[in-house]
Amino acid sequence: MSVKLEAITHGLWAATAPEAPVTAVLYGDVRADVAVVGAGYTGLSAALTLAEAGARVVVIEAREIGFGGAGRNVGLVNAGMWVMPDELPRVLGAVHGERLLTALGDGPKEVFARVDKHNIACELKREGTLHCAVGAAGVKELSERAQQWQARGADVRLLDAAETRRMVGTDAYAAALLDKRAGTIQPLAYVRGLATAAVAAGVDIRSESPVEQIEAAGDQWCVTTSGGTVTAPRVIMATDAYTKGPWEIIRKEQVYLPYFNCATTPLPPDILRHILPEGHGAWDTAEVLSSFRMDAAGRLVFGSVGALRGAAQGVHSRWGRRAMAKLFPALKGVGFEHEWYGWIGMTDDNLPRFHRFADGVVGVSGYNGRGIAPGTVMGRVLAEHVLGKLSEDELPLPVTTPQEARHRAVKEVYYEAGAAMLHAVEHRF
Template sequence: MRDRAWSRVLLAQTIRHLVNHDPRSHGLWELTAPAAPATRALAGRVAADVAVIGAGYTGLSAALHLAQGGARVAVLEGEAIGFGGSGRNVGLVNAGLWVRPEAVPAALGPERGERLLALLGAAPRLVFDLVAAHGIACEAETRGTLHCAVGAGGLAELRERARQWQDRGAPVRLLDAAETARLVGSQAYAGALLDARAGTIQPLAYARGLAAAALAAGAQIFTGSPVTGTERDGAGWRVATPGGTVEAAWIVVATNAYTRAPWPEVRAEIAHLPYFNIATAPLGDNLRRSILPEGQGAWDTRPVLTSFRLDGAGRLVVGSVGALRGTGGPVHRAWARRTLRTLFPQVGEVPFEAEWYGQIGMTADALPRFHRLAPNVVGFSGYNGRGIAPGTAFGRVLAELIAGTLAEDDLPLPVTAPVPHPFRAVKELVYEMGAQAAHLAGARRQGDVRRGR
């Protein structure tokens, strides 16, 4: 019965106009986002001050802020607005990075490190301010996020994170098990770190809203226009696509984990970490009041983590590391069903409505990069699972750098050359297959418990 219902859901998805004509690329977000603004492929020659490559958060934020400053901007996107990680992520608008705060100045030096922490600590506020200023319909919730502790070890990790953020004046608070259970709706966790700076959005809707705002500010956006090559043209650049060219003084490379030619060195620096999400049908009012009742999004401290949140219609979205392809599909679906039973037994056998996955761009040290790939060719990459707020903030930084209101010495990251990620292909295989092994091991442990072993 469930298999037939699942088939009907997938069939319904495939007959809709999806971003990538693939029901597992953008899933729930494509099904519920407002329509993208009208765009077309580049045809002929366009003159601009800045060519922005990639219509995700970084590229669209850069385009919006540049256009607001009076620059002529042409955005070139090989697929559709929000095609990459910007349309596939969980939708948690978090502050900072995955690494602990003190690791950042230790790696970058105290001046740049604290500058980066300040920028990214305030980045969720930038996202929500843009949402409000431009009337972006993206289910924005500003009630914080919950990083949930698994056992005593997880609680110790969160206690130290809380101390490091509180030393910097951040509004974070460590919750005990009882308060965590109240806010999560589950007894599974020993505590949680509540970050009041953070929140949730419908991520593809936010990307499309940024695009509409950039267009309204005067930027041009060309979709279905992959960059096939670049060449110097006097003091500027000529950027080629199958249908035309853009001539510009500057190029912003904003492609991150979905980088293709002509900058293979950016892709070589990043290892792909797959991440999937599965969404239930909308829950009833009683269930919605018992699960994440105050509207926070959440994830836990497991190495192969679990994330969960509600969307605007009350669908429960659960996710983890892994790709929904090959043997990963049935393994991860079974894991999602077990996880819901363990965390939220009150949900029962609710049907799933959508599933999707994408790739996170991981650097060797889990820190982002700023590159000058050639004269007047700049970009950030390596978001390591924190793309929404950092991508938006880094896009504004690039606009300020190009406009001359921010000096290179005042950037939050040093200029570095791309360095290939060591053993990248091996790590990508380990990420994908290791996630399957971890989720299968969880199934075996649960089976042993039921059999009394």
């Protein structure tokens, strides 16, 4: 069963991704070794790992494969998290902090390996990413970030203004951090490719099947939808910021940060030679950041904080055209062919969480806008933990109890309204 993804939520990615594997609604009673709730990066990475180890796996998805953040993001395959590398050991402790840095520092490599192994057509580019410095504060931040990663042996380098100008195609930035570990993909194509590989490995994916209840039945768990049940001794919760129903605390533990992307029509060769000429994905250090990268057809994908709904839709779209033209004057007058948006889940400390919701029910969430590589890694980690290959003492995150984010509702209103107000006036000329 296939459902057409909504244009405003998936835009260019829905228009250019290969088809997802055919799936069906859950009807009747099904038994499995592991039930996975959520068909995004984490859930499908977990399911694929489990199936390759011989487990019977059923994935239950409320909407369609990649409907949440996996199908809406900009497609930057980044290493690490938003926070500075040295901050992780301070927050998580030396053991978990360094484990997480290693796991997520190698995250892009794990994504690339999945793509190669399963021949996933997702416009993968391995050239790296550019984190661009806005002002002196941005240069200072990136210099510190470069030093901290380099101390851990990471392949990163701080570029000066001239190198940045050449590799980005604008003189707006004083420096940039080149991370050669990273890259870009077509994000919906990648998650659909994971699903195709999972199905080929024997995973049973049931879409359009929102979970209504998860309850213990002896040494088993019964996952119930309106059409049927999945009974399994183990459950992996992989719904992250789009969680509804049982354990909705996963969603409430995170503050919604809206993020939108707009894509131009394919640009002519004379312009493509000068904007991100080596194929890097990029974003900047501004508090209300901007991101930009090219797709395989030469469209510039340009994004920032904001929700494309109501009156704000036009505000953000107009701002995008102004901001894009300010960075790249050759694009003045160029419009957008696609526009879409989604929600980033932000935890209080901007780090992910590993939760044991009950005996036999685990999950990782809170990727803070870094879902592609961390989701792939943590899906594999969850599977190895469920299989008994990775003990609780060996996890890259401590096991914590979920708690609602502080001042969540107020912050969400502030972020959405504040971005719209800023974009209404910024870059007017």
